[in-house]
Amino acid sequence: MKLGKDFFCRDVLVVAPELLGKIIVRKFSDDSLKKFTITEVEAYRGEDDLACHASKGRTNRTEVMYWPGGFIYVYLIYGIHYLLNFVTAEIDKPQAVLIRGVDQIIGPGRVSKTLQIDKSLNKVSLFNSKNIWVEDANMNPLYTYAKRIGIEYSGEIWKNKPWRFILTKNL
Numbered sequence: 001m002k003l004g005k006d007f008f009c010r011d012v013l014v015v016a017p018e019l020l021g022k023i024i025v026r027k028f029s030d031d032s033l034k035k036f037t038i039t040e041v042e043a044y045r046g047e048d049d050l051a052c053h054a055s056k057g058r059t060n061r062t063e064v065m066y067w068p069g070g071f072i073y074v075y076l077i078y079g080i081h082y083l084l085n086f087v088t089a090e091i092d093k094p095q096a097v098l099i100r101g102v103d104q105i106i107g108p109g110r111v112s113k114t115l116q117i118d119k120s121l122n123k124v125s126l127f128n129s130k131n132i133w134v135e136d137a138n139m140n141p142l143y144t145y146a147k148r149i150g151i152e153y154s155g156e157i158w159k160n161k162p163w164r165f166i167l168t169k170n171l
Helices: 014-018 109-116
Strands: 022-026 032-043 072-077 082-089 094-100 132-135 140-148 164-170
Touching: 014 032, 014 094, 014 140, 014 164, 082 109, 094 109, 094 164
Parallel strands: none
Antiparallel strands: 022 032, 022 132, 032 094, 032 164, 072 082, 082 094, 140 164
16 A cells, blocks of 8 residues: 555654655566565754754755655755655655665665666656555554664764664564
């Protein structure tokens, strides 16, 4: 069953850990369909979060983060990797979850490469897309948390927030 608006239109700190164990379904250009279990995510929580892209305000890049939960936010990092994020919360509350790991694939760049994520998926609805969506796995995951990675620029408070969630076991 596809996850709906009720799931994504909540605070990122609720949605992020609940995404663990859920399934990303990806239809590729050759019409093959593959499923990937989400194993690691990071939460980014609005304009006050100095690690969040929205901390710079509303821009062409961050516009989708201001939309209601359930849209995809894709951006390019280091000029090499597109990173996959799911927008959460209500309209005008810019929050998103970075997908850091699926199955045995760790690292958001590797995840995006495996899922063939590119800019064409930016601003796509997870509810209406025929190429990518998220399904409930009907599991109760156990998880741990840690500080976010690669955001040293955001300062001591924000770089040390324990907003990275890592699946330890599905029940």
